[in-house]
Amino acid sequence: MAQRKIKIKINGVETVCEKGDSILTAAQRVGVPIPTLCHDDRLEPYGGCRLCSVEVKHIHRLLPACTTPVKPGMEVITESATITRIRKRLVSLMLSNHPNDCMHCEKAGECRLQDLAYEFGVDGSEYGGERWDLPIREANPFITYEPNKCVTCGRCIRICSEVVMAGTIDWVGKGFYTLPDTAFRRPRSLSNCEFCGQCVSTCPTGALTDKKGRGKGRVNEMQRVRTTCGYCGTGCTLYLNVKGGTVVKVTSAFDGPVNQGNLCIKGRYGYDFIHSAERIRAPLIRKGDGFHEATWDEALDLVAKNFRKVIKKHGNKSVGAFSSSRCTNEENFLLAKFVRTVFRSNNVDNCARV
Amino acid sequence: MGDITIRVCMGTGGLAAGSSEVLREFSSRLSSRGVRAGVVKKCVNKTGCRGFCAKDVLVDVIRNGIRTTYQFITPEKVSRIVDDHVIGGAPVDEWLVGPEYHAFHEKQTKILLKQCGEIDPEDIDAYIGVGGYEGLKKALSLSPFEVREEVKASGLRGRGGAGFHTGLKWELCSMSPDKVRYIICNADEGDPGAFMDRAVLEGNPHSVLEGMIIGGYAIRAHEGFIYVRAEYPLAIQRLEIAIEQAERGAFLGKDIVRSGYDFAISIKKGAGAFVCGEETALIASIEGKRGMPRSKPPFPVNRGLWNRPTVVNNVETLATVPQIMTRGAAWFSSIGTDKSKGTKIFALTGKIKNTGLIEVPLGMPLREIVYDIGGGCGRNRKLKAVQTGGPSGGCIPASHIDMPVDYESLGDIGSMMGSGGMVVMEDTTCMVDMAKFFLSFTRNESCGKCLPCRVGNMRLYEVLERITGGKGRAGDIDFLVDLAEDIKISSLCGLGQTAPNPVLSTIRFFRDEYEAHIHEGICPARVCKAFRRYVVSDTLCTMCGKCFRECPSRAIAWEKKQKAFIDVKKCTKCGMCYDACQFRAIL
Numbered sequence: 001m002a003q004r005k006i007k008i009k010i011n012g013v014e015t016v017c018e019k020g021d022s023i024l025t026a027a028q029r030v031g032v033p034i035p036t037l038c039h040d041d042r043l044e045p046y047g048g049c050r051l052c053s054v055e056v057k058h059i060h061r062l063l064p065a066c067t068t069p070v071k072p073g074m075e076v077i078t079e080s081a082t083i084t085r086i087r088k089r090l091v092s093l094m095l096s097n098h099p100n101d102c103m104h105c106e107k108a109g110e111c112r113l114q115d116l117a118y119e120f121g122v123d124g125s126e127y128g129g130e131r132w133d134l135p136i137r138e139a140n141p142f143i144t145y146e147p148n149k150c151v152t153c154g155r156c157i158r159i160c161s162e163v164v165m166a167g168t169i170d171w172v173g174k175g176f177y178t179l180p181d182t183a184f185r186r187p188r189s190l191s192n193c194e195f196c197g198q199c200v201s202t203c204p205t206g207a208l209t210d211k212k213g214r215g216k217g218r219v220n221e222m223q224r225v226r227t228t229c230g231y232c233g234t235g236c237t238l239y240l241n242v243k244g245g246t247v248v249k250v251t252s253a254f255d256g257p258v259n260q261g262n263l264c265i266k267g268r269y270g271y272d273f274i275h276s277a278e279r280i281r282a283p284l285i286r287k288g289d290g291f292h293e294a295t296w297d298e299a300l301d302l303v304a305k306n307f308r309k310v311i312k313k314h315g316n317k318s319v320g321a322f323s324s325s326r327c328t329n330e331e332n333f334l335l336a337k338f339v340r341t342v343f344r345s346n347n348v349d350n351c352a353r354v
Numbered sequence: 355m356g357d358i359t360i361r362v363c364m365g366t367g368g369l370a371a372g373s374s375e376v377l378r379e380f381s382s383r384l385s386s387r388g389v390r391a392g393v394v395k396k397c398v399n400k401t402g403c404r405g406f407c408a409k410d411v412l413v414d415v416i417r418n419g420i421r422t423t424y425q426f427i428t429p430e431k432v433s434r435i436v437d438d439h440v441i442g443g444a445p446v447d448e449w450l451v452g453p454e455y456h457a458f459h460e461k462q463t464k465i466l467l468k469q470c471g472e473i474d475p476e477d478i479d480a481y482i483g484v485g486g487y488e489g490l491k492k493a494l495s496l497s498p499f500e501v502r503e504e505v506k507a508s509g510l511r512g513r514g515g516a517g518f519h520t521g522l523k524w525e526l527c528s529m530s531p532d533k534v535r536y537i538i539c540n541a542d543e544g545d546p547g548a549f550m551d552r553a554v555l556e557g558n559p560h561s562v563l564e565g566m567i568i569g570g571y572a573i574r575a576h577e578g579f580i581y582v583r584a585e586y587p588l589a590i591q592r593l594e595i596a597i598e599q600a601e602r603g604a605f606l607g608k609d610i611v612r613s614g615y616d617f618a619i620s621i622k623k624g625a626g627a628f629v630c631g632e633e634t635a636l637i638a639s640i641e642g643k644r645g646m647p648r649s650k651p652p653f654p655v656n657r658g659l660w661n662r663p664t665v666v667n668n669v670e671t672l673a674t675v676p677q678i679m680t681r682g683a684a685w686f687s688s689i690g691t692d693k694s695k696g697t698k699i700f701a702l703t704g705k706i707k708n709t710g711l712i713e714v715p716l717g718m719p720l721r722e723i724v725y726d727i728g729g730g731c732g733r734n735r736k737l738k739a740v741q742t743g744g745p746s747g748g749c750i751p752a753s754h755i756d757m758p759v760d761y762e763s764l765g766d767i768g769s770m771m772g773s774g775g776m777v778v779m780e781d782t783t784c785m786v787d788m789a790k791f792f793l794s795f796t797r798n799e800s801c802g803k804c805l806p807c808r809v810g811n812m813r814l815y816e817v818l819e820r821i822t823g824g825k826g827r828a829g830d831i832d833f834l835v836d837l838a839e840d841i842k843i844s845s846l847c848g849l850g851q852t853a854p855n856p857v858l859s860t861i862r863f864f865r866d867e868y869e870a871h872i873h874e875g876i877c878p879a880r881v882c883k884a885f886r887r888y889v890v891s892d893t894l895c896t897m898c899g900k901c902f903r904e905c906p907s908r909a910i911a912w913e914k915k916q917k918a919f920i921d922v923k924k925c926t927k928c929g930m931c932y933d934a935c936q937f938r939a940i941l
């Protein structure tokens with residue numbers, strides 16, 4: 001594979017990269033920062049926001065680093081007066097069609113647009129002109145859409161078609177009025193949406209937010225607890241967002257080894273059980289026609305007694321255990337060990353075959 | 355009756371003027387004069403557009419080899435032409451075309467349009483009769499490499515806008531390691547006012563097919579697509595007929611003219627978004643996606659349709675190729691200038707006497723196009739500027755009227771060739787208003803993918819609206835220039851990269867007009883409504899009250915035997931009173 005290496009220059013420094021790399025990948029690998037907005041590692045490069053524009057020798061326009069493949073001998077400049085001017089221009093244009101109400105925005109503190117506005121010191125006020133004035137969309141039980149805060153990066157659309165493959169939303173309209181929406185601008189409902197919240201996870205602004213977590217706390221008030229999703233054998237990594245001892249939201253762990261930030265409806269929104277009043281908190285023993293609360297000792301004694309009875313009558317092979325994919329690896333290991341050493345049986349399995 | 359051919363122009367312009375009725379009338383009149391059906395069928399022909407749409411319906415009567423052309427023909431006029439001229443041999447003088455018809459054609463060099471006005475576009479034999487498909491046979495007798503070399507040597511450059519060398523494009527595509535390749539004919543023609551591709555498709559569809567097959571062979575593709583806008587139903591219909599005829603004639607399909615080469619063409623209809631003419635958006639549209647461009651590189655010749663190497667060529671470009679194959683690269687490159695070879699079709703419109711389609715050698719001075727072919731602006735009118743390159747081109751001020759029209763010269767002056775639109779403007783055109791008009795088109799047609807084009811052009815437009823609305827501010831001009839330059843270098847596709855051109859070029863050549871709007875509060879061309887004040891002249895008013903009755907805003911006070919008075923506060927400047935007053939008493 002040695003022949004696939006390519007040499008380019010980034011800001012005058014020679015860099016070795018792979019054939020097929022984009023300028024952005026090559027720069028990131030050697031630690032040269034290039035600002036992005038419409039880029040998400042989970043998605044195909046897009047080149048829409050133009051923030052990653054860089055100069056390439058002999059080309060009179062700026063080129064987007066994210067979509068431009070490297071070529072042998074290419075000389076790239078990532079910072080210059082022109083580039084900074086353009087980046088300022090872009091952020092300012094974005095803000096010129098934005099409500100700029102960070103004060104009570106759900107996203108403040110972890111908003112890419114807010115960061116960019118701060119970094120480039122612009123507020124869009126030099127333009128005046130028309131701003132979108134669109135109603136908030138609340139039809140979806142899990143996702144709130146505030147189109148006015150959309151910067152049309154297209155990430156939600158792309159994650160919905162490239163990763164989720166649901167195709168619920170796409171571009172609607174033309175020109176200045178282009179925005180992500182469902183076909184015929186219908187409400188996002190069970191008939192067209194998976195409710196996975198992947199779009200929320202990629203939205204860089206407060207345009208798409210988790211409805212259940214709205215108003216329940218800002219990012220700086222939240223303790224983020226990294227854990228593994230308890231729903232299936234895939235074992236996605238996620239963050240429980242905890243405020244005052246209560247889980248108020250689940251967010252993506254983008255470095256999660258199995259899911260890389262992706263989650264399904266259960267992992268992202270199925271956390272109501274955690275604080276549910278109906279949750280079973282003690283063992284239950286069936287007596288007659290109902291369940292009766294018991295202590296752990298009572299319950300375990302009963303189970304042990306019955307297992308012993310079966311083994312005595314029918315032998316070790318007549319018992320086994322079937323573990324749940326919602327258990328952790330440690331729990332599964334312990335169960336297997338228990339069956340083999342205590343039951344002296346090899347009848348052990350797990351449902352994680354999806 | 356003698357040897358007779360009657361040709362009726364059946365381009366879209368002709369059809370709109372009633373040419374199918376005229377054609378029918380010719381047939382029925384001839385039959386009623388006892389001419390046998392077979393003879394009628396042979397001698398009455400339909401042809402495509404011949405360019406001079408202002409004079410439609412145009413009819414040629416060729417009697418014993420002598421061609422006579424009639425203009426403004428209606429079905430009622432047909433019987434006299436048949437009786438007096440076709441049968442009697444005496445042309446009807448008062449309906450003949452005038453000297454301007456001949457002047458219009460004299461300075462043109464018609465290569466593509468020639469056959470358009472002469473052959474029946476729905477008859478492959480008519481095309482073959484004028485040497486059609488000879489270019490293909492010639493190409494198939496050569497190797498793909500030799501075909502590419504011939505086209506390279508001809509110097510042909512793309513007619514779709516950017517002017518990229520066609521032979522080079524084919525070479526780049528054929529260098530790709532991927533063996534599955536495609537060729538696409540770009541017939542999206544979205545520039546307002548441009549209709550050259552339409553004329554070629556409707557008037558000579560086989561020439562486009564032949565060019566495409568040759569191109570396909572040159573890059574070793576076996577499949578081609580024609581992306582044509584659905585608003586061109588006649589073009590689509592004639593292409594479908596042509597494809598079917600070409601398949602039957604073994605020019606398309608398997609083993610074309612026994613050469614062993616296979617090639618198939620299908621038609622894809624576009625829904626009419628301007629941006630779908632941009633090649634990557636066009637490809638996305640064929641793939642079934644929303645027509646949005648993507649960044650280049652990678653270019654379509656490396657990664658195009660379904661990620662396969664793809665050549666996208668314009669209709670005019672492809673229609674030129676057969677001629678290059680039959681007549682040779684040397685012939686073609688003898689026409690035009692050093693870097694811009696061959697002829698180009700322009701759509702001459704605006705404030706000019708002879709509007710229509712013209713074909714001229716590249717490099718012809720603009721003066722000859724406007725005055726010799728176009729007949730100038732008309733009496734008492736002064737040429738102000740010519741806008742070339744469509745809505746994203748630039749304007750050429752009258753002072754540069756002697757410049758040659760070719761790719762380089764147009765680029766140098768801040769305009770472009772584009773698809774060949776040419777809008778002539780005289781001194782009643784306000785340049786700020788004109789820039790605003792073009793920008794309102796491009797801003798609406800922006801696909802919305804990239805920020806500088808989507809929001810930037812909107813902001814440009816708003817400033818222009820402010821200036822033409824009488825609310826311009828000091829500093830607006832510099833603001834426009836800075837923003838326009840930034841949009842140009844940072845936009846994703848050609849649309850955004852060129853959309854600010856009309857703003858920049860009008861500021862470059864007519865900055866004083868912007869300043870007059872902003873600082874003096876006047877629109878020198880008296881176009882922008884905001885600067886108009888409608889007042890009733892005391893001396894001219896006859897007290898008739900017509901304006902009072904016409905005004906939809908009830909802004910005019912009038913009573914019998916009283917002069918009218920316009921209340922500026924209520925007046926919406928609609929101009930109804932101005933048009934209504936027979937005594938020109940409203941100033």
Ligand SMILES: Cc1cc2nc3c(=O)[nH]c(=O)nc-3n(C[C@H](O)[C@H](O)[C@H](O)COP(=O)(O)O)c2cc1C
Pocket residue numbers: 511512513514515516517518520540541542543544545628629630631632633634666667668669671672773847848849
């Ligand atoms: C906004 C936009 C619209 C375009 N529209 C057309 C069009 O209608 N027809 C066309 O042939 N080329 C159009 N082009 C140019 C094409 O992208 C492409 O360059 C051309 O079809 C290549 O063919 P050529 O090399 O034969 O000129 C357009 C480009 C842009 C940026």
Ligand code: SF4
Pocket residue numbers: 098099100101102103105106107108109111112113114149205206207
């Ligand atoms: S989306 Fe971001 S920039 Fe916009 S109001 Fe919310 S926090 Fe502020």
Ligand code: SF4
Pocket residue numbers: 149150151152153154155156157180199202203204205207208
């Ligand atoms: S809703 Fe969010 S992710 Fe979607 S386009 Fe708008 S800003 Fe981007």
Ligand code: SF4
Pocket residue numbers: 629646647799800801802803804805807808845846847848849850851
């Ligand atoms: S320049 Fe305009 S038309 Fe082209 S990709 Fe950007 S938004 Fe779309």
